[in-house]
Amino acid sequence: MVNPYHTKRAKELDDNSQTKSDKKDVLTIAKLVRDGRYYEVYMPQDIFTELRVLTNERISLMKRYNALRNTITAVMDE
DSSP, rough: OOHHHHHHHHHHHHSSOOOOOOOHHHHHHHHHTTOOOOOOOOOTHHHHHHHHHHHHHHHHHHHHHHHHHHHHHHHOOO
């Protein structure tokens, strides 16, 4: 997998242009892969997939909890 940000930066460095085209993207990605400038995709398996989902849910719930707590505090202050 090649990071899209790296593709954009490499494309700009190669031809010093910010123009975008699929053909340029393909050539840039091919050069990055040829040079070994990419990383293997890590896909969690089994319990690790569940842990990632649960962690994201917890983060979401904590943000919601804090927002509600701040709202209650603001209402009580008024």
